[in-house]
Amino acid sequence: MSGNTDIEGLIDLMARLPGLGPRSARRAVLHLIRKRGQLLSPLAQAMLTVSETARECLNCGNVGTTDICDICENNGRANGQLCVVEDVSDLWAMERSGVFRGRYHVLGGTLSALNGVGPDDLRIPQLRDRIDAEAVTEVILALNATIDGQTTAHYIADQLEGRALLTSLAQGVPIGGELDYLDDGTITAALNARKPI
Amino acid sequence: MSGNTDIEGLIDLMARLPGLGPRSARRAVLHLIRKRGQLLSPLAQAMLTVSETARECLNCGNVGTTDICDICENNGRANGQLCVVEDVSDLWAMERSGVFRGRYHVLGGTLSALNGVGPDDLRIPQLRDRIDAEAVTEVILALNATIDGQTTAHYIADQLEGRALLTSLAQGVPIGGELDYLDDGTITAALNARKPI
Ligand SMILES: [Zn+2]
Ligand SMILES: [Zn+2]
Numbered sequence: 001m002s003g004n005t006d007i008e009g010l011i012d013l014m015a016r017l018p019g020l021g022p023r024s025a026r027r028a029v030l031h032l033i034r035k036r037g038q039l040l041s042p043l044a045q046a047m048l049t050v051s052e053t054a055r056e057c058l059n060c061g062n063v064g065t066t067d068i069c070d071i072c073e074n075n076g077r078a079n080g081q082l083c084v085v086e087d088v089s090d091l092w093a094m095e096r097s098g099v100f101r102g103r104y105h106v107l108g109g110t111l112s113a114l115n116g117v118g119p120d121d122l123r124i125p126q127l128r129d130r131i132d133a134e135a136v137t138e139v140i141l142a143l144n145a146t147i148d149g150q151t152t153a154h155y156i157a158d159q160l161e162g163r164a165l166l167t168s169l170a171q172g173v174p175i176g177g178e179l180d181y182l183d184d185g186t187i188t189a190a191l192n193a194r195k196p197i
Numbered sequence: 198m199s200g201n202t203d204i205e206g207l208i209d210l211m212a213r214l215p216g217l218g219p220r221s222a223r224r225a226v227l228h229l230i231r232k233r234g235q236l237l238s239p240l241a242q243a244m245l246t247v248s249e250t251a252r253e254c255l256n257c258g259n260v261g262t263t264d265i266c267d268i269c270e271n272n273g274r275a276n277g278q279l280c281v282v283e284d285v286s287d288l289w290a291m292e293r294s295g296v297f298r299g300r301y302h303v304l305g306g307t308l309s310a311l312n313g314v315g316p317d318d319l320r321i322p323q324l325r326d327r328i329d330a331e332a333v334t335e336v337i338l339a340l341n342a343t344i345d346g347q348t349t350a351h352y353i354a355d356q357l358e359g360r361a362l363l364t365s366l367a368q369g370v371p372i373g374g375e376l377d378y379l380d381d382g383t384i385t386a387a388l389n390a391r392k393p394i
Binding site for chain 2: 009023029041045047053054087
């Protein structure tokens with residue numbers, strides 16, 4: 001405890017970040033106070049900016065600072081390929097690999113009977129609309145190799161059958177693995193070796 | 198990569214926090230963007246406040262939002278005991294244990310021939326001044342049980358010999374251990390069993 005209300009409040013908020021507990025939040029705040037000129041003040045400003053401007057792309061679900069994200073706005077990426085991912089972190093992981101040049105569709109999760117997540121809770125209706133609207137010829141299902149991820153992939157494959165070539169990431173994605181934890185090379189290999197469903 | 202400059206900038210700053218690498222910084226920022234109303238915006242405000250008001254106590258080196266910290270201002274804690282710690286995180290750890298009712302002196306590190314840290318690089322001259330100014334009768338050296346911590350304790354003991362009772366935390370502090378990693382009970386036991394040097 002610092003005994004100071006403002007500093008305590010900051011520690012409590014920091015401790016709510018994923019990966020930081022109370023101890024690491026205290027250490028982070030002390031570090032920030034020591035570097036208040038070089039780090040704390042710029043970080044506060046960056047957070048303020050992002051909190052005011054960040055939003056989800058109305059088309060694909062990526063996060064950015066415009067209603068339609070840079071990838072959706074980029075006509076060079078309207079190549080008929082649509083890569084379906086669970087979360088924005090997966091989209092970012094794909095982008096880091098640099099191998100995919102089409103567009104994305106972020107579902108916002110997976111179907112889950114257990115958690116009561118149905119198709120309308122995800123961005124699945126919007127996915128159907130985009131097939132025609134954007135003349136999509138191939139849908140790459142880049143979902144995590146978990147049970148829920150694969151259930152969701154099969155549901156989408158059923159829904160879109162006959163409307164586009166359906167492929168999935170192939171070799172390289174380990175059983176139970178999540179995209180965001182893979183190295184770029186593995187993602188590249190899996191995308192290059194994708195196979196029809 | 199998010200492809201968005203503001204969001205990328207925020208991720209880069211977050212990755213400079215201790216305990217967060219690039220991946221956990223990305224996850225933290227996505228979490229913040231999802232919870233921008235409940236978490237990101239209050240966190241930005243709290244950081245802004247602390248970046249504008251945080252300072253080191255001119256007397257003891259604790260951090261707070263006033264020139265003299267709450268502990269130094271509290272006359273109820275002018276009981277003649279002064280607890281010397283290496284860092285503010287150690288002071289906070291002592292305060293969490295709730296057992297110490299005197300005041301603190303934060304050195305700001307340890308003596309280190311290797312890193313070229315001498316007495317004047319730490320708050321050691323100010324410590325000497327406080328013995329008389331605050332009628333200190335006991336100096337508790339609560340330094341980490343590392344080689345540099347113990348070297349520093351011996352140097353301070355030499356400097357203050359005959360001017361106050363010198364004690365150190367006793368049982369409970371493991372060899373090579375750091376205060377900030379100890380549970381409150383261990384700190385309490387070590388303080389209660391302190392012994393003259
Ligand atoms: Zn988009
Ligand atoms: Zn103070």
